[in-house]
Amino acid sequence: MALRAQFGWGRPLEQYFGSYSQEEVEKWPSKLDKQQLRYTREAIERICEVDLGSATARNHVEISDLETILRSSHSADAYPYFATSGLVRGCIHLMSNVPLSREERQSLNTDIFALEWKVVSSKMMDDMNTNPDTDPIRYFSRRVMVVVIDLIDHSGGLDHDSYNCIIGWSRCSECDDEEELVTRADCSTLLGMLWADSKQFLKALLWTYSPGISSVVYLLWRYACYERYLKDLPSPDRYMIPFVDIYWRCVLSATPDQTLALSFLRKVNFHPAEIWGDMPIKPKLNDTKLPECIEFLPSLFGASINRMWAAFLKTEMKHEVSAIIFRATLEWFCGYLGDLNKPGVNEPIKAQTLIQILKNDLVELIGHVMLYLNPTPIETKSEHEEGSLNLKLLWECEHIFKTIRLLPPKGALKEYFDACGMSWWKLYWRLDSLSESPDLPPDRTPFYRVCKNVWLGMRPDVGKIPYITCKYARCPAPIIQRGLEYCCGHCVERTYCSVRCQQKDWKAPRGRMMCAHPLL
Template sequence: MKIFEEKSNFAGVASAVSHKSLPTSYSYFWTLRIIPLSKLRSSWTVTNLYKPFSGTSFSYEYGYLSFRLLTLVIGVCFLQRTNSLDMTISNMEAEPYVELLLTFSGHVSRVVEDQMDVVNLSGNGNHFDCGKEMIRQQIDIIHAHRIVYCILQFLLPCSPEPKLNNTTPMSWRRHPQWGRPLADYISSFTEDASKGRFYQSEFEPIALEAIEQVCQLAGDGSNISMRDVEQISVATLDTILVLSRSPLYLRHFESPSLISGCIKLMASVQVNGNPSPFSYEYGYLCFRIIALAVGVCLLSRRYELAEAISEMIADKETALLDIFSCHVSQLVAEETEEAYGRGPVCDWILGWIKSPDQPQQPPLASRPDIMNLLIILEGDRKRFLKAISSTVTPGLSGIMFIIWRHVHAKCVSKNHSRPESLVVPFSELLWRCMLAATTDEVTPLMYMFNDMEVVSELWDKHSKRYDEEDSVSILNTYIMRLAPTNPRRYSRLTSVEMTSLLRFIKWTVEPGCEDLFAQVFGMTLDRTWEAVVGKEIDDGLLVDAVSRILVYLGDFLQLLEHMHPISGPIVKDVTLMLIEKESLSLVGRTMLLMVPTRAPPVQTRECETRRNTVFLGFVEMLYERIEGLLPSYVLGREFSIYLPEWLKLYRHFVSLRYRTENETRTKWDHYRMSGSSWRHMAKSLGLEPQIKAILESGKKCCYSRCAAPDDLDGGELTCPLCLGRTYCSARCQAMDWDLDFGSGSHRQLCKRST
């Protein structure tokens, strides 16, 4: 930049940056961080840093101001490379009563202290060998020694970087081109980190220059040269993203070329020869820019960008990116819903077709670029989920929208020669996005999922194997969505969403994640109970949802069955969770929601009959898998607590069946089938011998003053403590427990009450 090439400006910049009363001081810190160090090398010699007290460099104001500028430049570089610059600037803005340089120096000091810890931890310290003693001597005698240490460390020649090991601090795992690894950079994109706003007009042209650099890479080719990549650093991408911190700058993301260029840059981030953009900060920054650019383009083409910006300006309490993401998600939901059954009607907004009601738009992204993006994201799917679930990534639904339209056009609207090549990777990404979806993103992603149902069996056939780390990450994200720690940002999964996600999760489970099974079962059953009790959706849809949830949980049990007896403690924990969460009662409650239908089905009630048959079949499959985990006598002992509930519902089915003798055959068949299925479940749980003994015992209602004690067919209710007394109703049971008519109340006589 010219300002640093002219000596006449050198002192002026230093003075401006350090002058606390200058209103634009903050912008110079942003300016300094994107200056290539090579452009400053020629000027460093004027300060003669190796002899700071010789009296030559500081004899006149020029030398001192030059030195002052260099300390700022190097300090900013250190803050940038340790990702502390944004926080430093935010603190400067938040503390106007504190002198700027005091805040700046404090942050640099902390960074340098961390680096000195690295020296102490690195053993022989070969990274610092050259000049380390000199640095330590200077630290003892030089005022503002920490900033001077920064300068010396940059100027002194260094040995090659040390090899990394388990004790190496993560700050030294930074890649020279790609920046920080995934574990480090996610902390810089949390909800708290996204709340700041940045208004500095002086910074705008710098960011626009960075955008232009990326746009020059756009084109039909899928690859770019490493020389092109090296011209765009992490700092360049970060500079572009600063524009997203002001609603006034957001319009600059309206650029299809920016989308294309960032897709190519993402592909350049490779690990072991394969694209892995989310392994390092560089790839994530590219993805974040793509999400912003796609969202801004979509809003602009629907003439909704101005409205979104106005809301951002008016609402200073809500984070800018949250407002932006909500507008993008709403737009995508409307376009997706409108596309149902109407072909490519929404593709006008992508510039792929001409709409009679809308102006012709240039392509938002070329199909080769979209295909390239799909392959890149799916290839790094494990880290993709970690990144989007651990950061605030605005406008994610916009990216999925353009990929979905491409896959829909190729595989749903037309017959693709190899549809699995598109459906499988897209489904993989879609499910992961649904797992990590924020409240505003749920609806548009569910619309896309429903549209892809017609080809979803391709994913079942061709889904890839997963590893333990990925399985654990998927299950933990699912658990988070069942009980969000941030309910303002994430909504709890509905019963319909659970069925969609469990279908995906069941295939991703691998040995090593079974410790999470009990928690998954418990939280899933709790949420299912809430849906049933609260009548979350229509009864028919609720029956569908419960049946699928239970059969998918059965698939988890199948994995445990294959691992038995290694997973014995896990099997016990899962079994106890099924008992604690009253899974059998949940099944019985849902069975009562079914519409009575005839078997075999008749045409007029075919849908309900199929639904009932599927539900009973799925539930029986679940309990057959439970049967395969533990011996029958163990299951019978553990599930014996269910006997009163089982007998209660069984008698209810018998009663309902005989009440319909004079009605149509439909209800008779339905309740006979339900009762038969109910007994099959009891058999799988090892309860059949106990039930048979009870039903053949001829027991009556044990309350001595019951009006109709005979013919209970085993008893409607049983004492849950001793299992020895039966009752026809809850009233009789309560009265017998409390009242003493001479021979003692059951509270006094029950063998297990004490």
């Protein structure tokens, strides 16, 4: 089937942004009458008849057909019409018939929605009908997240590359046969199109409202895993490269309710995805160096650190998942900070980045994460063990501390640590006590010694300070551990081991004479 007036079909992508924003999508009707349902069914039937690369057709797909389908997506009454593999196939073929460089790819949105409904329609229909007071599209997106997490949990892990039970390509021994959702050939076409036109794909996702995107990511992930399992073609791992590229674009543009599903997928696909980092096929460097982009880098750091705090405090991820995600985020931070420290970068941008890092308490977050980690042996047999992952995270912590110290202004770090006061030292002494705790197994305490050294490494000047002595001449134990001293806010040179010694010294004529307090 060919598209009518193919080269004049649709509007420029920018004109869709207003029509398919979250505010506009939420206005779509949640109930459809019989006539609207008939229009939806007929539009879907026309799309189902689209053939890949066909030059002739009896029926034609109009732009109004896509608009009808998208607007009906807010109603649970229309979901049975979406639960057909023909619609998925037709959407993919429809996309392939639009020239690659065209910005009029509204069918991208249709394809995304259609895949979501097919994956979850059988699991959520009853719930949707029993929650009339819930905004359908929001509830739908949350249900997608829950279902996708269950599917990832079932499909992830070693020797599970053939667990494509809901898609229909293959299945495990416990599941029943399912109708094929989409052919491998069509999935390959979809993956190739999204990757080849990745700029327009990301632009469309960022500026339109696409709930439940994790289901599409799941489908593409299963395809990449299954091709690697089958080894039918040379270099079967190569499908993981475009998938990871698309995955990160979806992470940037996903609605908040999809975060957990995408993070979980990242965890189970962490090691296969490493092939992407080793390949030269990356976003073009010029795309990331537009003059107006670098100005947003400090704000990006601040927002990312805030998001890390939220994920940590709400325990949104499992223990082992959070360690992997935090390490990946710190690794990303170090990469950007390394580029910032190169000559020629605007100095105010560097200073603003450091201010955002300190203002949003990245240092304190790292300290909390150290205490959150399970103490594991330093010696590990496999790089995939929890102990190895923990050590990699600590190495990234040490690396980012060294990188931060290179950012201007030079006095900002000292002012920050001075303002921290006892909080920084309390964590240091907590790690120190754990490193010698008799309550921990002997092979666990070295872990906290590493943590203590990393924590101390962010303030290398502290390690050069000798032990402080109490200024009260008659103190019975004058040696003070660093960070545990007391002093007058005006007379910072007079340090004491306790408030009692400070009070006694003030009563002595010499101590009172040396204090700069205005009332003395």
